[in-house]
Amino acid sequence: MRTGAGPGAAPVLEVTGLAAGYGKIAVLHEVSLRIMPGEVVALLGPNGAGKTTLLRAVSGLLPLSGGEVRFAGQDMRGAGPREAARAGLVHVIEGHRVFTQISVADNLLLAGYDLPRAERAQRIEEALEYFPEIAAKRQDRGGALSGGQQQMLVVAQGLVRRPRLMMLDEPSAGLSPVLVDRVLGVVAALREKGTSVLLVEQLIEKALAVSDRVYAMVQGRIALEAAADEPDLPLRLERSYFGGESPLHLHG
Structure with a gap:
């Protein structure tokens, strides 16, 4: 296992005792987790476990009903998605669609709307380096891209923000195996x-x-x-999914 931060480094994200839900429906209960600088953390679980709700609460799309979220040492309670993105916390939402009537380049320009022009252009080129397929189609309308290419464009939009933490919600959804590997290859490159x-x-x-x-x-x-490289992890995941294991906290 590779860890992205040296001893004594502070977490880039620290969630403590978080509770959130929709109206009177409580979904998250006392959720705590941490992510270190340069670390990739997988959040797994069956459908309906609350994973998407957790990402929405962390990124400011959903208000907290308890607990706290600290990003780069900053208290994010009350911060909305725009403030989170400006701080470097970018949430790529499952099923997010690109603007189909404007070009790939203009989709990326919109992602960096608040940046100085020269910096925005540089960041767009950085983002496109990860995805040569869409770089070659930068003048095409978003709607002309395949579903897999649109997913790449959504991730590239997040990269324009040059995030300190990128939260990806089901980036493989609807993608062919080859494109899944491409998108997850970007995750490995980001970590590096x-x-x-x-x-x-x-x-x-x-x-x-x-x-x-x-x-x-x-x-x-x-x-x-x-x-993530624990030898018996698949068995432990299966047990946790089906109720055979009480909550554990094993630090890797």
Whole structure:
């Protein structure tokens, strides 16, 4: 396992006792997790476990009903998605669609709307380096891209923000196996550059292959924390999913 920060480094994201939900429906219960600088963390769990809700609460799309979120030492309670993105916390939302009537380049320009022009142009080129397929189509309308290429463009939009932490919600959804590997290859490349990633993914083996640590969520709670390369992890994940394991906290 590779860890992205030296001893004594502060977490880039620290979630403590977080509670959130929709109206009177409580979804998250006392959720705590941490992500270190340059670390990839997989967030796994069955459908309905609360993974997407957790990402929405962390990025300011959903208000907290308890607990706290600290990003780079900053209290994020009350911060909205725009403030989070400006701080370097970028959330790539599952099923997010690109603007189909404007070009690939203009989609990326919009992602960096508040940046100085020269810096915005540089960041767009940086983002496109990860995805040669869409770099070659920069003047094409977003709607002319395949579904897989649109997913790449969504990730590239997040990269324009040059995030300290990128949260990816099901980036493989609807992609062919080859394109899944391309998108997850970007996760590995981001880690090498010191960017932290929180990855929600149903393809467990592929997620673990690019991750340092893993959290499993079940029924709105963290049921397991472990190193991603722990030998008996698949068995422990299965037990946690189906109720055979009480909440554990094993630090990798």
